[in-house]
Amino acid sequence: MSTAASQGTASKVDLHQIGEVAQRVGLSLRTVRYYEEVGLISPERRSEGGFRLYTEENISRLLTIMQMKPLGFSVEEMRELLDARDALRSPRSQASERQRAAERLLEFAQFAEKRCRKMRKHLAAGEKLAEQLSREGSEQRVEERS
Amino acid sequence: MSTAASQGTASKVDLHQIGEVAQRVGLSLRTVRYYEEVGLISPERRSEGGFRLYTEENISRLLTIMQMKPLGFSVEEMRELLDARDALRSPRSQASERQRAAERLLEFAQFAEKRCRKMRKHLAAGEKLAEQLSREGSEQRVEERS
DNA sequence: TTGCTCCTCACGTCACGTGAGGTGGC
């Protein structure tokens, strides 16, 4: 978590156990394992004893998932998005494949924006509720009328 | 849905079937029934044939639920909030009870504000994601470097 | 009488939570 950025001696790359990872990204251990179960993200490798070991890249993938989650993406949608991104980034994917992936990403961008708009509405409604509750809760009882 | 506001001849009060209600508040029939199952909100009465009939007041209760839902309130929490509100509003509740209810509402107001803050963060993260995706999706492939 | 709306089971699903029982690693 300190000791400056290593990059020259990259070989053992800094591997993290699931506990640290879960805490850093704000998920439960169970959820991280579940995301592996459903094919969203796997640890780089396992230790001899079977412990999951994650790279920083693995972690950033989880952080992307954490961006999608509150927007209401399903696990299936997250997987599609991540797959498209992988295809676009992979140096060994064909031009046509890359093209298709780029289109998919744009579709997801639209989708995400739509969800954001909905979320802004929900937020506004939530703020109204909070105000209303605090008014109702602190109102003096002056209801002295037939 | 039109015919001006009736209020003088209030007696049959305007009752609505579940389909209309669900559509107006933006829930599925199943969800409206589920909320009844778990004690969140019941129709004013049933028709002879057993059809659920809702008043405007019932509907506004559902709308309150719709404000809480995206804030991540559990059904249990929604019920507690609605109960506190009912206790505060009911003319037949004791002063002490009313006092307690007002305090609960203030707690819920805090809770709601906390959720709103979290939601604003999620929204900001979501917007960042959307931007990023649209950048990645429309980026010209100019990666011509070793 | 024909449709469209509603009814009640009741099993299915999604995204995890929660132990139980057992082992790894500094």
Add this chain to the structure above:
DNA sequence: TTGCTCCTCACGTCACGTGAGGTGGC
């Protein structure tokens, strides 16, 4: 050797979705 962390089942839960089979009301 002692703890703390991790492992794999596997059943439980929350908030509904989705038929199946049947009736109500303009």
